[in-house]
Amino acid sequence: MASVISIVIFLLGAFAITLLPIARYPQITPPAVTISANFPGASAEDAAQAVAAPIEQQLASLQGMLYYASTSSSDGTTTITVTFDVSRNQDLAAVDVQNAVKLAEPQLPAAVRTNGVTIIKANTDILGAVALKSTDPRYDALYLANYMKLYVVDELKRVPGMGDATPFPLRDFSMLLRLDPSKMAQLGVTVGDVSAAVQEQNATNPAGRLGREPSPPGTQFTLPITTLGRLQTVDQFKDIIVRATPAGGLVRVRDIGDVVLGALSYDLEGRLNGGQAAMALMSTRPGANALAVKQGVVARMTELAKSFPKGVTWAIPFDTTPFVTASIKEVLLTLFEAMLLVTAVVFLFLQSWRATLIPMLAVPVSVTGTFLGLYVLGMSINVLTLFGLVLAIGIVVDDAIVVIENVERIMATEGLPARLAADKAIRQVASALVAIVLVLCAVFVPVAFIGGVKGELFKQFAVTIVISVVLSGIVALTLTPALCGLLLKEAVEVNTTGFFGWFNRLFDRGRGRYVRAVGGVLRRPVTFSAAFVAVVVLAGLFWLRTPTAFIPIEDKGYMALSVQLPDAASLQRTRAVVGRVEEVLHGEPAVRNMVELIGLDILSGRASANNTATIFVNVKPWDERGPHDALDSIAARVNAKLGAMREANAFSFNLPEVPGLGATAGVEINLQNRSGMDVREFAQRVQEFRQATAQLPASAGLNSAFRASVPQVYVTVNRESAKARGVSLSDLFGTMQAFLSDLYINDFNLFGKTYRVQAEAQQQFRQQPSDIGRLYVRGTGGAMIPLSALTTLSYRSAPTILSRFNGFTSAQFTGAPKAGRSTGELLDEVEGLVQTQFANAGIGVSYSGQSYQERVSSGDAALVFALGLILVFLVLAAQYESWSVPFAVLLGVPFGVLGALLGIWIRGEPNDVYFQVGMIAVVGLAAKNAILIVEFANELRGHGMPLREAALEAARERLRPILMTSFAFILGVLPLMLASGAGAASRHSIGTGVFAGMLFATSVGIFFIPLFFQIIRGAVDRRRAGHVAPSTGDA
Structure with missing residues (x-):
């Protein structure tokens, strides 16, 4: 039955691996919504005051909003990005933003409302860029930009997992009416005249149908009536009639300027390695598999390229996925190296391939089964879950090692056959195994209370560890005893020759010295209690003084x-x-x-x-x-x-x-x-x-x-003079906007798309400040008045x-x-x-x-550690049915904390998210070492053994499994600490802390655990006996 359960877990986990998305990080990017508006001709200050400020006033109370930032430019564009908490649904956030903008719209300038306010869900998870280049001079930047938007961008957006594909530069086709202000003044034409003429003559004009019902009897046909609607060609726009002259002539657009099919804007330019190119900047949808999206892009572009004009080629010159692939590959390699090192440590201590095979079989079941849990919980394969698995390898063998080590001890000391020894061993250590599993799970429970990006990072790691630890506990209680009875020999032989003989003699000498040292510690409780206080103080000082950071900066390529x-x-x-x-x-x-x-x-x-x-x-x-x-x-x-x-x-x-x-x-x-x-x-x-x-x-x-x-040109309008001469101020400012910026009139259709018709001055009329005075507006009686008569120019400084x-x-x-x-x-x-x-x-x-x-999130880590320790204490209190004995376990935690802080201090690493994640594991593992000693000592004390002898015997008997499990974990994380290549900084951060923390807890902390048990259990026994023991000095 035990084997069947393990096989089912393994098979389901292996299948789940094929279904899980792959990414460097889980979906931890805070959702954002972007608001875009355009105020043609406005300065940055004007756009900020007239557009950004009214909208921002409506944003302050949005649910889950973290902050908002706006940027207003001298080209009249305003962009506001509203960032929400990572727990906020982006679709609902976009609805809230849209409602807020609707409330602000009445306060916005008419030109802004005419151009429209755009609200989009920002996809900020950058995937890369697709570029189009051409070796044929016929296909210039304008052609490539529009070809990209017409035939490529929409196809890219259809790739599964694609969030957005933004063309750059945005050079949409535009019918540009490039006007000559001098000719317009001579002919008495204003910008308003041109705009009205285009709106009148470039319009869709439905004319109805002949023969529509009700119709006379005998009607044979129903014929729709069509006429020239929206114009399409440059010549048609040139022929637009602007006005009739008093002499009966007609003034057309061609008489006052030129018309070209150009770009909506020339303010941006895209290049690839120095040559002109059109780009599509790609971002993935939240939760999408970046690697799968990249593969989809390559497949789609390969298919599209078959119909590209000759000379047009494509490439992906900027790509973020190689870092994802390489970093995950490096972590998987680390995972493999960790398994080899853990196997070597286990084999060194157990000295039998049969015995080694038993705990190592727990690794694939627990690790592979973890992927099933990740799939059920809707998570992904990412560096955090893989980091959790690297640490889990050293943890999941612990439970099996505890069982097999106890089985071999019973077989050697009591002469029982393997099956009976396994049955007795599991009964002895079952409570300790349950306590270890509960402690390791409990220390991660507070992670669920952390919000924001840091909380999501913690949860990925915590969930992975908890799933693997629970599975390892199940395997240790079910599969491991069965394998012990099946694989272990009836008689256990102790190697006395060769390498293993030398190791056993060395270990026995070391254990003897350890027990004698523990005896010395137990005889000097005051001295070593003071040393423990120093450890706690040092850990606190290092925690406060260690520099902090958020996430290590990587070489991402x-x-x-x-x-x-x-x-x-x-x-x-x-x-x-x-x-x-x-x-x-x-x-x-x-x-x-x-x-x-x-x-x-x-x-x-x-x-x-x-x-x-x-x-x-x-x-x-x-x-x-x-x-x-x-x-x-x-x-x-x-x-x-x-x-x-x-x-x-x-x-x-x-x-x-x-x-x-x-x-x-x-x-x-x-x-x-x-x-x-x-x-x-x-x-x-x-x-x-x-x-x-x-x-x-x-x-x-x-x-x-x-x-x-x-430097900016400031135009002062003589408003009294303008009004006296019958000039409308709106006409005056509209003239400047149209000639010095551009005037959006209406739309035309081309290639099945809708584009803008715009008016602007020809280049030579918008080069120098003096050109402003050469613009004309209509005054009383139709007189054309130059702006030089109504305005004065000065220079000032202002932001762009x-x-x-x-x-x-x-x-x-x-x-x-x-x-x-x-x-x-x-x-x-x-x-x-x-x-x-x-x-x-x-x-x-x-x-x-x-x-x-x-x-x-700067104070979250300390809160997590504190809550974790409280939960561990409560679990142990329930396990031992005592409020005092759990302290003997928890007092071993500061050694792991101090060791971890010393490790990153020596290496010059900051206290960042990855280090804090590892610290949580160190807290649980340091408590695990203490549990192995305290659990056994408590049992011996319950059987009547004197307190000091019980502490010494527990230290002697549990040293081997403590060293075996601890060094299996320590060497298992060694590849993290020594990592290189993609993602090495993150692996250094997490690896250094857990390596140094567990090394210090194992090499120093195990000398103090028996002392803590002696002091606390002694106090419990004295309280139960109804008297208070006299103070104990150094013996």
Whole structure:
């Protein structure tokens, strides 16, 4: 029966493996909703005040919202991203945001309402980018961008698991009416005239049907009536009649300008390795299998490529899945190495392949069965669940080792046959096994009470450990005794020769010294109690002083670069600087591909500006790079070369470890203007803050794209003169918007899609500030009045991109700590700086991305440990039916905690999520060692053995299983601590803590456990005897 149960668990688990999704992380990215609006011709300040502010006022009370951030640009675009708690359903969140925007719509400008406000569910889990390139000059950037959107993007969106595929650059076709203001003034035509003419003549005009019912008798046909509706060709738009002249002539669009089929916007440009390209930036749906989505993309693009025009090719130049594949592969290799090391340790102690086979059979049943539990609970195969399995390998053999070690001891000392010895052994250790399983499960229960991203990370690990531990307990109570009776020999022979003989003699000598040392500890309770207090104090001090972080920064095989030119630099200048950056990157042999997004700044919330660019860089795989080509080394060399550039500020940065959790893997700090000071005064404070942060001990440099000194032309309208001359102010401002920006009139159809018809001035009329005065508006009596007669020009400074965070004007700073320092230290220093130097001026600080998660969850680990210890205490109290004896077990935990903290201190690692996850396991495993001694000593004491002798005998008899199980676990996690390649930083973090913690708990803590039992059980016995024992000094 036991064998059947184990086989069923194994088979179901193996089948579940084929069904589980694979990803680096589970779905832990906080859901986000993006609001986009356009206010044509508006400045960044105008867009922030007129668009962002009214919408933000309605967002503050949304359920589950963490924070919202908006970016308004000088091209009139406003983007607001609302980020929600990870537990919030994204669909419901989008509905809430949509309702909030509806409430704000009456306050928005008419032009914004006309263009429409877009609300989409943000898919921030970046998968990569598909690119189209052409070797045929006929297929230029405009053609490629529209081909991508028409024939590729929708196909990519249909790939199972695809969240979104966003075309870049967005160069939708547009019918551009490029007007000549001089000719319009000569002919007495205004922008309003052109707009009205296009709306009238470029319209769908239904004309009805002939012969429709009711009709006269004998009607033979019903004929629909059609006429020219929406125009489609350039010539048709050129022939639009704008007005009739007094002499009877007609003024057409061709008489006052030109018409071209162009792009909706030319503010963005996409390039691949220096050549023009059209991109589709892909992101996966929440919970999707990234590897399967990537395979689907390749299959779909391979099929689509068969119909591409000759000379058009495709590629995936930026891809995040190799890191997922490589990191999971490395963890699986670690899993295999851990199994080999655990097997070696077990064989070393048991010295029989038969005996070794028994506990090792528990591993595949427990580990494979864990996948069944993950499938039932809707989880995935990710690095966290695999980390849990690596630790579980060293844990799941423990229960079986305890059983088999006891069986062999009984066979050797009492001469019982294997079957009877197995039956007796399981009766002796069953309660201890149950206690160990319950303790290891109980220590993870508080994880369920942690919310946010950190809680989700903890839960993945905790659920994996709990499932595997429960299965290992079931196997130890059922399959292991049966295998002992079946496989063990009737007589147990102790090796006295060869390597095993030498090991046994060494172990016996070591055990003798250990027992004598424990005896010395038991004779000096005060001295060693004081030493224990010192251990507790040291553990507390190390916990408080160890730098904190959120998630280790990995070599993911890709990075990003930000390029910032001086204020007001043109797109042409930006393109030239990007070319120089490309030359620097080409000089790095490890660089494979560069995806250049000119005009886009992802560090400013994906705002568009002519003087910015973002470059995504993929490097060669880890096994093709030497030690000098680690991503940090490449970035350092690139930054050193870029630092010499005078034309721009360019630097590399790591993308966030959790996709979608902010813009960078470092810190994200939002300096807020909470006093309402003028934006230019705030800019001075931002500059002071930038200079102050450069002096912080933990800062490697913080960067911000906030600028308020961008040169701008300020137009002052003489409103009295305008009204006196019969000029409508709306016409005046509309003329400037149309000629200096663009005017959306209506739509036309092409290739089965709908595109915009826009009016704008020809290039030569929008180059210099003086060109503004050459624009004309109609006044009283139809007179055409130049704007130079109604306006005066001046120069001023203002921001081209204006950010707001939680309703306040803000400047976002991103950066990283110095080598050897943590993000937690840097955030603490920044917070102290703001409090001491800037708070009185009305400046505050808030956090976003990974920094937000790090700050809000900073106290969760201590709470988890405290609750875990309380639950362990309650479980042990129920097990021993005593409120006192459990303390003898729990007092062994500080040794594991101190050891783990010493380990990361020596190695220079911070106290991050992975370390804290490992610490929870150390707490349970340290308690397990204590249980083995306390359980046996308590039993001996119950049979009447004197207290000190019971503690010594328990230490002697339980040393072998403690060392066997502990070193099986310690060596099982050794591959984590020594890892290299993809995902090595995370493995170092979790491996170092559990290795050092269990090593210290095993090598030091086991000397104190008998003392704790003697003190506590002695106090219990004296209380039961009805008297208080005199104080005991050192013997």
